[in-house]
Amino acid sequence: DADVTQTPRNRITKTGKRIMLECSQTKGHDRMYWYRQDPGLGLRLIYYSFDVKDINKGEISDGYSVSRQAQAKFSLSLESAIPNQTALYFCATSDNRDISYNEQFFGPGTRLTVL
Amino acid sequence: AQRVTQPEKLLSVFKGAPVELKCNYSYSGSPELFWYVQYSRQRLQLLLRHISRESIKGFTADLNKGETSFHLKKPFAQEEDSAMYYCALGGGGSYIPTFGRGTSLIVHP
Numbered sequence: 001d002a003d004v005t006q007t008p009r010n011r012i013t014k015t016g017k018r019i020m021l022e023c024s025q026t027k028g029h030d031r032m033y034w035y036r037q038d039p040g041l042g043l044r045l046i047y048y049s050f051d052v053k054d055i056n057k058g059e060i061s062d063g064y065s066v067s068r069q070a071q072a073k074f075s076l077s078l079e080s081a082i083p084n085q086t087a088l089y090f091c092a093t094s095d096n097r098d099i100s101y102n103e104q105f106f107g108p109g110t111r112l113t114v115l
Numbered sequence: 116a117q118r119v120t121q122p123e124k125l126l127s128v129f130k131g132a133p134v135e136l137k138c139n140y141s142y143s144g145s146p147e148l149f150w151y152v153q154y155s156r157q158r159l160q161l162l163l164r165h166i167s168r169e170s171i172k173g174f175t176a177d178l179n180k181g182e183t184s185f186h187l188k189k190p191f192a193q194e195e196d197s198a199m200y201y202c203a204l205g206g207g208g209s210y211i212p213t214f215g216r217g218t219s220l221i222v223h224p
Contacts, residue, residue, distance in 0.1 A: 031210055040124060042201060042216035043159075050210070058211075090159065094210060102147060102205040102212060106159040 002027040004107040006091050012113045013081050021076045021110050023091030030096035032074040033104065034058075034066060036087040043090070049074055050096070081114040088112075117142050119204045121215035128192050129223045136187040136218045138176075138202030148178055148185040149203040149212070159201065162187075172196070192222045 004025045013019050023032065034046040035058075045058030047066040055066060063085060067075045078085055091107040118141040128134055140146060148165040163171045165178040165185060176187045185202060202215040 035214075040216065042121075043214040045211065048211060092159075102210055103149070103161050103164065104151075104159075104203075104212060108158045 004091060004093055004105055006089075006107040006110050008110060009108065010111045010113075012115065014115050015082055017081050019078050019081055019112070021078075021089055021091075021112070023074045023076070023107055025072050025091075025093045025105075025107075027093055027095070027105060028071075029093035029105070030071060031094040032068070033092040033094070034064075034074070034076045035090045035092065036060070036085075037090060037109075038087050046076065046089075078112075078114075081112075083114045086112060086114045117204050117213040119202050119213050119215035121200075121202055121218050123218045124216070125219045125221070127221045127223065130194055131191050134187075134189045134192045134196070134220065134222075136200050136202075136220065138185045138187065138215060140183050140185065140202075140204045142183075142204055146178070146180075147205040148176070149205070150174070150176055150185075150187050151201040151203060151214075153199040153201070153217075155198070162200070192220075194222050194224055196220060197222045 007022045030051050033048040035043045044060050046064050048056050049068045065077045089110045092104040120139045150162040151159045152162040153159045174189045178185050199217050199219050201217045203212045205212040
């Protein structure tokens, strides 16, 4: 089955470290997104990309950067991790051919803890 | 600007009771509304979307443009319905959905 996968699934790191979260998809979708989920705050968009050469900031991009290495891969980096970046991170895709529904397909999430 | 409001952080009911999870939106164009569900330790997945006008797992949601609402309803809650529910808004050619903050539904036996 076509899927969205994320690595690692769990990561504990220290303040000041640079880390990368990776997302891969076999759905053939052009659009990819990174969200973070915090209790009481819901899902907030960090970055999104509509194709390989397209990168856009979302609601909370400060402290994060992304790389769209290929249609199927979209990585999120924390340049210098800080404790308030402790959260659950989700990658998602949507189908560029779906002009009506805009349904999002989510990965399993990466639980990041910054000590 | 797009906005989605889910006024309840937590909704607690007993099995067999009716459930209504509220969602209100603010959008100037023609909205597309979705409900996503996240079961414990699982990824978010689409539950239903207004354009399909379907019932999934006994849940329904009707778009009320006059009240700008898209409440999720189920007449008889089941324990397996316990999950986090997110309302999301898209539309007008925008592929950037806006999510509400989510409502945690707990169904007690």
